[in-house]
């Protein structure tokens with residue numbers, strides 16, 4: 001009989017966790033060590049050769065970090081995961097490990113600013129081509145695939161416009177053209193969207209965000225097949241070296257235990273906030289996949305378990321008018337990052353996407369009047385009261 005798969009919240013708490021044998025410690029300790037002692041030369045040599053399991057050096061693996069990797073693999077329903085010192089560490093390791101000069105990466109037309117910066121660097125310094133395409137239209141995606149396209153790299157929903165791609169259709173296209181599909185799942189977390197189940201090859205996260213959940217660390221993670229994760233551990237993680245530290249891993253393991261209940265609250269609050277903003281006379285448009293008026297509402301209903309905690313909205317005017325609004329806020333903090341318990345608001349044109357040239361930014365759908373709000377898990381009435389104050 002096939003073993004019944006445990007529920008998401010159960011896995012988030014129990015996956016990979018073993019009671020520490022020496023002391024009975026319930027939580028996996030912070031193994032704060034750079035190196036691990038070998039019994040003998042032969043023991044060390046066998047571990048280096050991969051003939052014997054065991055830890056060698058914390059850049060290559062660490063028990064606190066390994067627990068985080070096991071949990072993320074279980075939650076994304078993938079075979080294996082690799083933890084990194086930041087989301088950009090994960091994205092750059094995957095790109096460097098999977099692409100060669102002369103090959104092409106096809107990307108969603110919107111990308112987090114530093115991911116765009118990385119692509120520009122790969123192009124200018126290493127001869128890797130890339131192009132951005134509107135992933136809402138599969139025909140445009142099919143037309144944009146080139147003979148040398150080896151990777152399709154997408155955010156869905158996109159930071160900060162929340163535009164989405166149909167993952168089942170895009171992964172089919174990727175397979176037809178022998179390209180690998182990487183999905184940045186930071187905005188949704190595996191609780192709300194599981195790209196590997198829809199045919200993607202890799203998932204990446206800025207674990208700094210909802211996975212950590214408390215705004216107190218920087219981390220990243222990639223999930224995929226065991227074969228590819230093993231290969232990347234031995235190449236870009238080992239030799240480029242953006243490994244996660246055990247302290248951060250401990251906080252991530254703790255954060256994951258409450259991921260589902262935090263996400264439920266983020267989603268409920270964000271929907272209320274989006275409805276409030278939609279009715280406000282100073283607000284021109286609201287982007288939230290859970291609004292029935294959102295252009296891709298149907299796709300969101302098919303692809304997501306709920307609609308997430310990010311709400312973007314556009315006001316009449318540009319940077320000056322945005323400043324007038326957000327500088328008035330008392331509780332909501334003006335800060336980049338997202339997915340924290342605290343509500344955070346930011347201006348993509350001058351902050352997260354400031355590195356993107358203005359014409360590319362405009363093509364991404366980011367105007368100077370666009371504001372991104374990461375709705376926290378405070379009482380929603382207090383979030384709305386604060387927004388009311390700013391919008392007055």
Ligand code: 3LM
Nearest residue numbers: 086087088112159186206208219336337352
């Ligand atoms: C932000 N984003 O405020 P780290 N992928 C996505 C992201 O949103 C981010 C990363 C990867 C923001 C950070 S801007 C200076 C602050 C969809 C980060 C990169 O390397 O862990 O920051 O993840 O939108």
